Amino acid sequence: GAGVSQSPRYKVAKRGQDVALRCDPISGHVSxxxxxxxxxxxxxxxxxxxxxxxxxxxxxPSDRFFAERPEGSVSTLKIQRTQQEDSAxxxxxxxxxxxxxYFGPGTRLTVT
Amino acid sequence: EDQVTQSPEAxxxxxxxxxxxxxxxxVSGLRGLFWYRQDPGKGPEFLFTLYSAGEEKEKERLKATxxxxxxxLHITAPKPEDSATYLCAVAGGSQGNLIFGKGxxxxxxx
Numbered sequence: 001g002a003g004v005s006q007s008p009r010y011k012v013a014k015r016g017q018d019v020a021l022r023c024d025p026i027s028g029h030v031s032x033x034x035x036x037x038x039x040x041x042x043x044x045x046x047x048x049x050x051x052x053x054x055x056x057x058x059x060x061p062s063d064r065f066f067a068e069r070p071e072g073s074v075s076t077l078k079i080q081r082t083q084q085e086d087s088a089x090x091x092x093x094x095x096x097x098x099x100x101x102y103f104g105p106g107t108r109l110t111v112t
Numbered sequence: 113e114d115q116v117t118q119s120p121e122a123x124x125x126x127x128x129x130x131x132x133x134x135x136x137x138x139v140s141g142l143r144g145l146f147w148y149r150q151d152p153g154k155g156p157e158f159l160f161t162l163y164s165a166g167e168e169k170e171k172e173r174l175k176a177t178x179x180x181x182x183x184x185l186h187i188t189a190p191k192p193e194d195s196a197t198y199l200c201a202v203a204g205g206s207q208g209n210l211i212f213g214k215g216x217x218x219x220x221x222x
Contacts (some may be wrong), residue, residue, distance in 0.1 A: 004155070021197055033209060042116075042212030043156065056209065091155055093210075099144045099203055101210060103155035 002026065004104035005095050011111045014051040021077045021107045025094030030073050033066055033101060060090050082111045092103045094106060114139045118200050119211035125190055125220050133185040133216045135200030143203040145183050146210060147176050149198045159198075190220045 004023040013019050025032050030051050033044035036059075051072035060067070064083075069075040079086055089108050090112040093101035117136045125131055136143065144163055148156035159189050160169045162178040173194065175186040185198055197217045201210040 031208075035210075040214070042201070042214050045209040045211070048209055059209070069208070093155075097208075099208055100146070102158055102159060102162055103148075105153075105155045 004092055004102055004108050006090075006092050006104040008107060009105060010108050010110075012112060015080050015083060015111055017079065018080045019082055020108065021079075021109070023075045023077070023092030023094075023104060025073065025075070025092070026029045026079055026102060029094035029096055029102075030072070031095040031097065031101075032069060033093045033095070034075070034077050035093065036061075037086075037089040037106070046077070046090075053090050079109075083111075084111050114202060114211050116202055116211055116213035117199055118216050120216060121214065122217045122218070125187075125218070127191055127222050128189050130186070130190070131197055132187070133184070133200075133218070135183040135213060136181060137183070137200075137202050138152075138181075139202045139211070143196055143208065145178055145201055146201045146203070147174075147185055148181070148199040148201065150199055150215070187218070190218075192220045192222050194218065195220045201206045 007022045014055040018053045032049040034046040047067045048056040049069040066078045089106040091106045093103045095101045115138045119134045147159040151155045160176040165180045167178050173188050177184050197213045199216040201212040
């Protein structure tokens with residue numbers, strides 16, 4: 001079946017621009033996670049949704065980062081006024097429960 | 113603080129040369145330890161979940177084991193297509209978000 005999809009796969013933004021990253025989870029998966037992966041590092045947790053409810057946003061690095069999942073399916077991670085330190089791969093994962101998570105291919109964001 | 117440490121950072125093997133990757137963890141109440149494989153430019157691919165000390169799981173040339181403090185990923189007679197970064201993670205936090213190690217980059221030469 002279809003896995004987790006993310007778009008765009010690559011995004012180049014100029015410093016100060018806003019960006020929106022999309023995640024389509026596996027159909028029926030109630031849990032959705034966003035992670036940030038810097039080069040040579042493991043993914044780091046950003047935020048978690050159960051259906052449309054954002055239950056944990058403790059990993060968001062600043063108030064420039066905002067995530068939503070209004071209908072409990074597709075999710076969008078928005079970054080306002082991008083900075084160079086925001087350059088990373090942003091991974092989305094979905095799960096039937098909170099444990100076995102299945103990842104999408106990621107969006108590579110480069111801020112110039 | 114929940115923490116995961118993987119070693120070695122990189123491992124180069126000849127085809128057929130068996131070895132093990134280590135994952136040491138500290139977590140307040142283990143709710144699962146996970147192994148993922150990540151190829152360049154791709155997202156992590158789920159391999160195994162282990163829940164309790166003594167548990168073992170196998171898939172093709174890979175075998176994962178778990179103790180109270182660490183997990184091992186044993187690779188038997190590896191092939192070049194096993195080359196990838198292997199990530200270990202534990203389920204932490206109140207919502208089960210994964211806490212990852214930095215990974216072990218495995219290269220298998222023919």
